[in-house]
Amino acid sequence: MIDILKESHFAYLCTIDENNQPHITPMFFIFDEKTKDIFVVTSLKSKKMKNMQVNPQVSLTVDVRDPDNPFNNRGVMVQGKAVIEKTLDSLSAAKDTKLIGVYKAFNKKYPILSEAKTSAQIEYQEFSETLVRVRADKMVYWRGPYFITVSFNR
Amino acid sequence: MxxxxxxxxxxxxxxxxxxxxxxxxxxxxxxxxxxxxxxxxxxxxxxxxxxxxxxxxxxxxxxxxxxxxxxxxxxxxxxxxxxxxxxxxxxxxxxxxxxxxxxxxxxxxxxxxxxxxxxxxxxxxxxxxxxxxxxxxxxxxxxxxxxxxxxxxxxxxxxxxxxxxxxxxxxxxxxxxxxxxxxxxxxxxxxxxxxxxxxxxxxxxxxxxxxxxxxxxxxxxxxxxxxxxxxxxxxxxxxxxxIPGFPTEIIWLLNESKFGYVGTSDKEMRPHLTPVIFVFVGHTIYFVISKISKKLRNIRENDKIAFLVDMRDPNNLYNNRAVLFTGKVKVYNPPNAIFNIYQLLKVRNKFYKKYPKYMRKYKTEEEKLPHAWRTTLFVSRMLVKLEVEKMVYWREAHPIRLPLM
Incomplete structure (x- = not known):
C-alpha cells in the first residue's frame, strides 16, 4: 500500500461541490510517510479548490493498472479532509520548513515541474498555486478482488 | 420546405x-x-x-x-x-x-x-x-x-x-x-x-x-x-x-484508455473514487459495478457522478490528457434491461471487443472469484449508464471546456 503511494506519479482527486456533484482531476502528489498525509498542488482559482473550500471532504485514488489481467490491478483510495495550506509564493516567506520540505520533494519527484516553473513563473503567481494537505481518515487498499481497509483515529 | x-x-x-x-x-x-x-x-x-x-x-x-x-x-x-x-x-x-x-x-x-x-x-x-x-x-x-x-x-x-x-x-x-x-x-x-x-x-x-x-x-x-x-x-x-457523440480526439482517448475513474458521493457529501472498466455508445458511458459496492450505495443516494478518463505518457508527465464527464447515472434492473435488450447486447459486445483478455480471465477464473466479483449480471454485478451532461477536456495540464449540447 505504502509502495503504491510512494512510487506512483498520478493521483486522482475527487471533490464535491455544494450540489453534491462530484468532480475528478488527475494530480501530481507527494506522500508523507511519517504523517500519512498526502500533498497536492492546485490553483486557488480551480474548480476543485472552490469545492474544497465549501466541503473539505475529499477522496484521492492512486492505482497501478494491468491491461492484461484484472487480478493484478492494485490501488489505494484515501478518504479524508483537505487542509488548504499556503500558496507556493508565500512558502519561503513563511519559513515553514516542513512545507518547504514537501515542496522540495515535489520538485525532486517531478523535475519537469521546476523546469516549467521557471518558464512560466508569471503564470504561477497569477494562479496562486497552493499546497493542499489531505489528512486521511480511511484508506482502502485493493489487489484484484481483495480489499483491506485501514482507518485512522485522529 | x-x-x-x-x-x-x-x-x-x-x-x-x-x-x-x-x-x-x-x-x-x-x-x-x-x-x-x-x-x-x-x-x-x-x-x-x-x-x-x-x-x-x-x-x-x-x-x-x-x-x-x-x-x-x-x-x-x-x-x-x-x-x-x-x-x-x-x-x-x-x-x-x-x-x-x-x-x-x-x-x-x-x-x-x-x-x-x-x-x-x-x-x-x-x-x-x-x-x-x-x-x-x-x-x-x-x-x-x-x-x-x-x-x-x-x-x-x-x-x-x-x-x-x-x-x-x-x-x-x-x-x-x-x-x-x-x-x-x-x-x-x-x-x-x-x-x-x-x-x-x-x-x-x-x-x-x-x-x-x-x-x-x-x-x-x-x-x-x-x-x-x-x-x-x-x-x-x-x-x-x-454514431459516437464526441469529437474525434475524445473518441480516440475513450477507445485507447482502458480505465475510467468513477467519483460518487453519499448523503453526507463524502466522495468516493475508484477505477472501473467501461465502454461508450453514442454519448453514453457504460460500466459495471459490484452489487455490494459502496459505489452502488452512493449512486442510490445521489445519482450525480463524475467520470474521468485519462491517458498517461510515462516519458513525459506533462503529456497527460484527460476528459471529465459529469452527469446523472441510471442503474439497469431486470425489467428495464428486458426493454433495452438490444442496447445491452451491444454494450456486452463492446466490452468483449475492448477487453478480450479481461473477459477471458473472468471466465476461466470465475470459480476463484469472491461472490461480489463474479460477472453474472444482476446476481452480483449491475450495469450502470451515465448520460453525459457536461465534459471538460485537459491536454498538457491545461483545461479546455467543451460544449456538449
Missing part, C-alpha cells in the same frame, strides 16, 4: 381543411368509408367486396397518418451545429421533399406493375374483388384505390431509402469531425424514431393480406415490400445508434 401532395390535399382542400389539424386524416377515412359503402350498396356488390374496400381505405388512411407524422417530424428537425452533419440533414430534408417528387415516379411504376399484372393474369382476382360485376365505373374506382395504395407504397419506400442514406452519410461524416470541437446532435433520437415510423409504414402493408389472399403473387409483393422497408429501416436505426 415543400410538402407531400397528400399532405397538401388534406391541409388545403375542403372539407379536410375545415377540421383542425390531426383530424383531417380521420375525416378522410370517414368520408371514404361512407362513399365506398354507398357505392357497394348502389352496385349491389357482395359483402366481401365492401369489406375489402373498407380494409383498403383503412390501410390507406393509416398510411396517410404515418406519412403526416414523418413529414412534420422531418420538417421540424433542428440542424446539427457541426457543418458536415448539417449538410447531411439538409440533404435528407431536401431529397425527401424534392420538388421533382420522386415518390410519384416510384408510385407510378408500382401502379403500372400492378395494373399490367391484373390485366395479364389477374382477371380472376378482380372479379373476386367485385363479385363478378366488371362495370367500368367500378373498375375506375378500383384503379383509383390502387393508385392510393401505390402512392403511399412509393412514399414509404422513398422515405425509408432516403433515411437509410442519411444514416450512412451521418456515420461517414462522424469520422471526419474536427479533433476537438464538436457538439453532439440532440436530434439523433428523433432520427431513430423516424426509422421506427418508416418500419411501421412497411409493416402496415401486411394488413392488406386478406385482399389478395387468393393470389400468391399479390401476397409475395406485399411481403417483399415489407421486407425491403424492414431492411432499410432497421439498418438505418442501428447505424444511428452507433
Amino acid at each position: 415543400q410538402k407531400w401532395v397528400n399532405e397538401i390535399i388534406l391541409e388545403k382542400v375542403p372539407p379536410f381543411s375545415w377540421v383542425p389539424r390531426g383530424y383531417n386524416v380521420a375525416l378522410q377515412l370517414f368520408i371514404m368509408e361512407i362513399v365506398g359503402a354507398s357505392i357497394g350498396i348502389l352496385f349491389s356488390l357482395p359483402v366481401r367486396s365492401i369489406l375489402y374496400g373498407s380494409l383498403v381505405i383503412f390501410v390507406v388512411s393509416l398510411w396517410s397518418f404515418l406519412a403526416f407524422n414523418i413529414g412534420s417530424t422531418v420538417r421540424r428537425l433542428k440542424p446539427p451545429s457541426a457543418p458536415l452533419e448539417r449538410n447531411v440533414i439538409d440533404e435528407y430534408q431536401k431529397s425527401l421533399f424534392h420538388p421533382r417528387r420522386y415518390e410519384f415516379g416510384i408510385a407510378a411504376l408500382i401502379l403500372l406493375f400492378i395494373l399490367s399484372y391484373l390485366v395479364l393474369f389477374g382477371r380472376d382476382l378482380v372479379s373476386h374483388w367485385l363479385g363478378g360485376n366488371l362495370s367500368p365505373i367500378l373498375l375506375l374506382l378500383v384503379t383509383l384505390l390502387l393508385w392510393d395504395i401505390s402512392y403511399r407504397l412509393g412514399l414509404g419506400l422513398w422515405s425509408a431509402i432516403i433515411a437509410f442514406k442519411r444514416s450512412v452519410n451521418l456515420t461517414r461524416v462522424s469520422k471526419k469531425r474536427s479533433k476537438m470541437r464538436y457538439t453532439a446532435y440532440p436530434e439523433l433520437k428523433t432520427l431513430k424514431r423516424l426509422d421506427l415510423i418508416n418500419l411501421s409504414f412497411g409493416l402496415v402493408a401486411l394488413l392488406l393480406y386478406p385482399v389478395g389472399s387468393t393470389d400468391i403473387t399479390f401476397f409475395t409483393g406485399l411481403l417483399g415490400y415489407a421486407i425491403v422497408i424492414l431492411f432499410f429501416s432497421v439498418l438505418s436505426f442501428i447505424k444511428i445508434g452507433n
Whole structure:
C-alpha cells in the first residue's frame, strides 16, 4: 500500500461541490510517510479548490493498472479532509520548513515541474498555486478482488 | 420546405381543411368509408367486396397518418451545429421533399406493375374483388384505390431509402469531425424514431393480406415490400445508434484508455473514487459495478457522478490528457434491461471487443472469484449508464471546456 503511494506519479482527486456533484482531476502528489498525509498542488482559482473550500471532504485514488489481467490491478483510495495550506509564493516567506520540505520533494519527484516553473513563473503567481494537505481518515487498499481497509483515529 | 401532395390535399382542400389539424386524416377515412359503402350498396356488390374496400381505405388512411407524422417530424428537425452533419440533414430534408417528387415516379411504376399484372393474369382476382360485376365505373374506382395504395407504397419506400442514406452519410461524416470541437446532435433520437415510423409504414402493408389472399403473387409483393422497408429501416436505426457523440480526439482517448475513474458521493457529501472498466455508445458511458459496492450505495443516494478518463505518457508527465464527464447515472434492473435488450447486447459486445483478455480471465477464473466479483449480471454485478451532461477536456495540464449540447 505504502509502495503504491510512494512510487506512483498520478493521483486522482475527487471533490464535491455544494450540489453534491462530484468532480475528478488527475494530480501530481507527494506522500508523507511519517504523517500519512498526502500533498497536492492546485490553483486557488480551480474548480476543485472552490469545492474544497465549501466541503473539505475529499477522496484521492492512486492505482497501478494491468491491461492484461484484472487480478493484478492494485490501488489505494484515501478518504479524508483537505487542509488548504499556503500558496507556493508565500512558502519561503513563511519559513515553514516542513512545507518547504514537501515542496522540495515535489520538485525532486517531478523535475519537469521546476523546469516549467521557471518558464512560466508569471503564470504561477497569477494562479496562486497552493499546497493542499489531505489528512486521511480511511484508506482502502485493493489487489484484484481483495480489499483491506485501514482507518485512522485522529 | 415543400410538402407531400397528400399532405397538401388534406391541409388545403375542403372539407379536410375545415377540421383542425390531426383530424383531417380521420375525416378522410370517414368520408371514404361512407362513399365506398354507398357505392357497394348502389352496385349491389357482395359483402366481401365492401369489406375489402373498407380494409383498403383503412390501410390507406393509416398510411396517410404515418406519412403526416414523418413529414412534420422531418420538417421540424433542428440542424446539427457541426457543418458536415448539417449538410447531411439538409440533404435528407431536401431529397425527401424534392420538388421533382420522386415518390410519384416510384408510385407510378408500382401502379403500372400492378395494373399490367391484373390485366395479364389477374382477371380472376378482380372479379373476386367485385363479385363478378366488371362495370367500368367500378373498375375506375378500383384503379383509383390502387393508385392510393401505390402512392403511399412509393412514399414509404422513398422515405425509408432516403433515411437509410442519411444514416450512412451521418456515420461517414462522424469520422471526419474536427479533433476537438464538436457538439453532439440532440436530434439523433428523433432520427431513430423516424426509422421506427418508416418500419411501421412497411409493416402496415401486411394488413392488406386478406385482399389478395387468393393470389400468391399479390401476397409475395406485399411481403417483399415489407421486407425491403424492414431492411432499410432497421439498418438505418442501428447505424444511428452507433454514431459516437464526441469529437474525434475524445473518441480516440475513450477507445485507447482502458480505465475510467468513477467519483460518487453519499448523503453526507463524502466522495468516493475508484477505477472501473467501461465502454461508450453514442454519448453514453457504460460500466459495471459490484452489487455490494459502496459505489452502488452512493449512486442510490445521489445519482450525480463524475467520470474521468485519462491517458498517461510515462516519458513525459506533462503529456497527460484527460476528459471529465459529469452527469446523472441510471442503474439497469431486470425489467428495464428486458426493454433495452438490444442496447445491452451491444454494450456486452463492446466490452468483449475492448477487453478480450479481461473477459477471458473472468471466465476461466470465475470459480476463484469472491461472490461480489463474479460477472453474472444482476446476481452480483449491475450495469450502470451515465448520460453525459457536461465534459471538460485537459491536454498538457491545461483545461479546455467543451460544449456538449
